[in-house]
Structures are given as C-alpha cells and as structure tokens.
Amino acid sequence: MSKTKEQYLEILSRFPLEGTIGTIEPFGNGHINDTLKVTNNANETLCILQRINHQIFTNVDMLQGNINKVTKHIRKKLEARGEKDIDRKVLTFLPTLDGQLYYFDGESYWRVCLFIPRSRSFEEITPELSFEAGKAFGDFQFMLADLPEGALGETIPNFHNMEFRLQQFREAVQANAANRLNEVQDLVNEIEKRAKSMCIQEELYREGKLTKRTNHCDTKVNNILFDENGKVLCVIDLDTVMPGFVLSDIGDFIRTGANAGAEDDENLDRVFVNMDIFKSYTRGYMETAKAFLSPLEISLLPYGGRLLTYMQTVRFLTDYINGDTYYKIKSPKHNLIRTKAQFKLLQSLEEHAAEMDNFMKEWL
Ligand code: ADP
Ligand code: GN1
Ligand code: MG
Numbered sequence: 001m002s003k004t005k006e007q008y009l010e011i012l013s014r015f016p017l018e019g020t021i022g023t024i025e026p027f028g029n030g031h032i033n034d035t036l037k038v039t040n041n042a043n044e045t046l047c048i049l050q051r052i053n054h055q056i057f058t059n060v061d062m063l064q065g066n067i068n069k070v071t072k073h074i075r076k077k078l079e080a081r082g083e084k085d086i087d088r089k090v091l092t093f094l095p096t097l098d099g100q101l102y103y104f105d106g107e108s109y110w111r112v113c114l115f116i117p118r119s120r121s122f123e124e125i126t127p128e129l130s131f132e133a134g135k136a137f138g139d140f141q142f143m144l145a146d147l148p149e150g151a152l153g154e155t156i157p158n159f160h161n162m163e164f165r166l167q168q169f170r171e172a173v174q175a176n177a178a179n180r181l182n183e184v185q186d187l188v189n190e191i192e193k194r195a196k197s198m199c200i201q202e203e204l205y206r207e208g209k210l211t212k213r214t215n216h217c218d219t220k221v222n223n224i225l226f227d228e229n230g231k232v233l234c235v236i237d238l239d240t241v242m243p244g245f246v247l248s249d250i251g252d253f254i255r256t257g258a259n260a261g262a263e264d265d266e267n268l269d270r271v272f273v274n275m276d277i278f279k280s281y282t283r284g285y286m287e288t289a290k291a292f293l294s295p296l297e298i299s300l301l302p303y304g305g306r307l308l309t310y311m312q313t314v315r316f317l318t319d320y321i322n323g324d325t326y327y328k329i330k331s332p333k334h335n336l337i338r339t340k341a342q343f344k345l346l347q348s349l350e351e352h353a354a355e356m357d358n359f360m361k362e363w364l
Contacts, residue, residue, distance in 0.1 A: 002026075002034075008049070012038065014096045014103040015112045017046060024049065029123065029222060031327045032056055033239070037115070045115040047094070052102065052109040056326070057239060060109045062153040064101035067093060067238045069151060070144065077143045088116050088233045119225040119233050125257045127280040133224050133257065134284025136232040137216065137249050144214040144241070145292050152214060152242050159240060160217055160248045163202045165311055166195055169318045178323030187339060191314055198310050200303070201245045209296060215244045219252040246297050251308030253281055258305065259345050263312075264338045271341050272348040278305070279359060286363055298363050302356030306349045313342040 003011075008024045019040040027037035027048065034051040057063045074090045083089060092114045096103045103110045122129065158164035173181060173188060181188070204210040216223075217240035225234045256263065258277040261270035282301060290298070319326045320335035329335060349356075 008036070008038075011103060011105060011110050012049065012112070014098075014110075015047075015094045016097055017094070017112070019046070021046070028121075030237075045117070047112050047115050050111050050113075052111060052239075054109050057155055059153070059155065060102060060104075063155045063239060064093075064111065066152045066155060066241060067091075068101055069147070070238055070241050073147060074140075074143050087114070088119065088227070090234060091116075091236060091238065116225055116234055118228055121222045121225055121236075123222055123262075125221050125277065127276045129226065129230055130253075130257050130277045131280040131284040132226070132230065132232045133221070133253065134281040134286075135288050136224060136235055136284075137219050137253060138285040138288030140216055140235045141213060141246070141249060142288055142291060147214055149243075154242045155239060156242075159242065160215075160244050160308075160311065161202060162199045162307065162311055165314050165318075166191075166199070169314050169321075172318045172321040176321065178321065180321055180323075184317060184321065184336065184339075187313075187317055187343060190343065191310075191317065194310060198307055200300075201247060201307070204296070205245070210245065212243045213246050213292075214241065215246065215248045216241055217244055217248050217252070219249045220256040221253065222256075246293065247300055247304030247307055250282070250285055250301050251304035251306075251311075253285075254278055254305030254349070255309045255312060255342075255345065257281055261341065261345075263341060264334065265341045266337055268340065268344045271344040273305075273345065273352050275352060275355065278302075278352075278356060282359065290363060295364060298360060299357075301360060302349075302353060305356070306346060306353070309342055309346045309349055313339055313346055316342060 005024060009021060012021060022039040022041045022043060024036050024038050026035065028035045032053045036049045038046050038049055040046050052060055052063065054060055071091050071093065075086060078086045078089055093101065094112045094114065095101060101111070125133065169191065201210060205212070216235060216238070218237055223235065223237040224232055225236055227233050258274050258281065260272050260274045261267065265271050316327070316335050316338040320339060324335055327335060
C-alpha cells in the first residue's frame with residue numbers, strides 16, 4: 001500500500017533531515033520491504049526510507065538493535081584500520097528525533113538511512129566486480145567474527161536452516177491450501193529426491209563439527225554498493241545479519257551472481273552457472289575469509305552454492321503452494337516461474353560440482 005506524499009513527509013518529519021524534501025520514489029528490487037529514495041529540492045538524494053515488513057520481521061526492536069550493533073561494530077573496525085571515507089563504507093541509520101531506532105506510525109514501522117553518494121548496485125555482475133564482491137563479503141564476516149555469542153538475535157528464527165525449510169515445505173504440500181499441488185508434483189518429487197543430502201550442515205552441527213558464525217544471509221549481488229571505479233564501498237540490506245552456517249554467504253552470491261540468467265527467468269536456456277563468476281567470487285572471498293574458515297568449511301563452499309539454490313527453490317515453491325503469502329509477486333505464476341528458474345540453476349550447479357570441488361584444491 002503506497003502512501004501520499006503528505007503521509008511520507010509526515011513520516012520523514014520524525015527524522016533529523018536537513019533541507020526541503022523533493023521527490024519520494026520506489027527504489028530497488030527487494031522482495032520483502034518497501035524501499036524509497038528521497039531527494040531534496042536540489043535533486044540530490046538525501047536518504048533511503050524503508051517500511052519494514054513486520055509480518056516477516058515480527059521483532060522490530062531486535063531487528064533494528066542488530067543493525068545498530070553491526071553498523072557500529074563495523075565502523076569501529078574501519079576506524080581502527082585507518083580507513084578513509086568511512087561514511088561511504090558503512091551504512092548510517094538515523095535515529096528518530098526522540099532517539100528511537102525506528103518510527104512506528106500506528107500501522108507500519110519505518111527507518112531511514114543516509115544515501116551513500118556516488119554509489120551503485122548491480123543486478124548482473126562481471127568477473128572483476130565479483131572478485132571485489134567476494135572480498136567484501138568475506139571481510140564483512142571477518143569484521144563481525146569477534147561479536148560475542150548472543151550479541152545478535154535471530155531476526156527470523158531458523159532462517160537458513162534447511163531441515164526447517166523442508167518441514168515448512170512438507171506442511172505446505174500436506175495442506176495444499178491453494179490447490180496447486182497437481183501442477184507442481186514433478187518439482188515436489190525433485191525436491192524430495194535431494195532432501196537428505198541437502199541437510200548436511202545441520203547434521204555436522206549436531207556432531208560438533210561445524211560452528212555457527214555471524215552471516216549476512218542475503219548476499220545477493222544487489223546488496224553490495226560499488227563506487228565509480230568498481231571498488232566495493234559497502235555491504236547493505238542488513239536485516240538478516242544473524243548467527244548461522246557459513247555457507248549462506250558464499251551460497252547466495254553463487255545463486256544470484258553466478259547465474260547467467262535472472263532469478264525469475266522464463267527462458268530456462270539462459271539459466272546456467274557462469275564458472276568465471278564462481279571462480280572470481282570464490283577467489284575474492286577466500287582472500288579475506290581464509291583467515292577464519294576451517295578446512296571442512298572450505299571443502300563445502302561449492303556445496304554452499306547448490307544448497308542455497310536448492311533452499312531458494314524450496315522457499316519459492318512453498319510460497320507458490322501456499323498461495324503466495326510471503327514474497328511480493330509481479331504476476332500470478334511468478335513464484336512458479338522463480339521455482340523453475342532456480343531448479344534449472346541447481347541442475348547446472350550439480351553438473352559442475354566436480355569442477356568446482358577441483359577448483360577448491362588450491363586452498364586445501
Ligand atoms: P530491499 O530489501 O528492497 O532489497 P535494500 O536495502 O537492498 O532493500 O535497497 C534496495 C536498493 O537500494 C539496493 O540494491 C541499492 O541499490 C539501493 N540502496 C539501498 N540503500 C542504499 C544507500 N544507503 N545508499 C545508496 N543506495 C542504497
Ligand atoms: C528476499 O529482501 P530481499 O529481496 O533482498 C529474502 C531472501 C531471499 C531473496 C530471494 C527476509 O530478499 O532470503 O533469498 O528474497 N529475504 C527474506 O531473492 O526472506
Ligand atoms: Mg536488497
């Protein structure tokens with residue numbers, strides 16, 4: 001539900017913004033929150049205004065508390081390294097005039113963060129940029145690795161827990177709420193065929209062989225801001241930064257960045273893994289992440305790409321079977337189209353598994 005300009009102005013008046021507001025327009029391609037770009041009357045971008053989807057992020061205090069801790073922690077690390085231009089290298093959220101981390105208007109929850117000038121994000125990426133993105137996501141995990149256990153809450157409990165996602169999927173299949181099961185039975189079978197082999201992380205965790213780390217958990221290509229020279233400025237979209245399994249942050253980038261097609265491509269011939277992107281992202285990621293990864297984690301990195309692609313296939317199909325209750329959709333079959341595209345990518349990743357494992361030998 002979009003608001004009138006007067007309503008947005010009323011929301012923005014709760015935050016310490018200077019100057020006169022010009023335009024307020026939708027921005028980005030997110031599937032969950034509503035993101036708006038706000039300019040001043042000189043047409044300079046001032047800030048990003050977001051309506052938090054509180055059906056999904058039910059604990060907004062925890063959510064904004066996490067983001068506050070993460071951005072402060074990263075800022076301190078950058079200061080200690082003597083970095084320059086820090087305001088473009090970490091997000092700055094503005095507290096409201098009465099000192100809160102968000103504003104509740106009686107209906108929705110709003111937050112404002114400063115716009116990072118001369119920055120851009122990409123939906124598709126080159127090998128050069130993906131090397132930089134890999135370094136940035138590895139460094140992001142590295143900078144947060146010393147946050148004390150329990151510092152961050154799980155904003156969405158079991159967010160990347162594959163056993164839990166399969167349980168939700170099976171409940172959806174059982175209920176068949178939108179009466180769509182017949183149409184997707186083949187895909188359901190393909191998911192069940194792979195189910196056990198996709199829950200390795202949870203098993204290794206129970207056996208004490210894998211620990212949890214602080215992850216970004218949404219390392220899509222468009223969640224990184226680059227400067228005009230192709231250098232990474234900043235990792236953004238921090239809603240899902242939380243403790244979890246390490247494969248999330250390489251896996252989701254492979255799923256989005258190394259896909260030659262789009263996440264929702266209807267032309268499945270376009271959807272396959274781009275090995276150059278996989279290799280350059282992994283090289284970049286290993287440059288910063290090898291400092292903390294265990295040999296087991298390193299050996300599992302290509303599996304991470306398959307896992308996150310499988311998980312997204314399961315999540316899109318679950319939502320389609322449920323009647324589209326979670327992701328924003330642009331057409332009635334959007335979640336089914338997304339499912340098919342993700343499944344095609346998964347098959348391509350499976351075909352390249354041995355080649356990817358072989359590539360990891362350099363670090364093992
Ligand atoms: P969503 O949940 O909608 O994906 P994001 O926080 O990822 O929300 O923002 C959507 C897009 O807006 C990003 O891909 C990026 O291009 C742009 N963006 C977000 N925050 C900023 C910022 N602080 N400065 C500049 N651009 C931003
Ligand atoms: C959602 O908000 P956005 O579009 O960056 C989702 C991710 C999915 C992604 C699929 C909180 O991310 O987990 O991987 O869509 N975020 C949440 O594109 O569910
Ligand atoms: Mg985003």
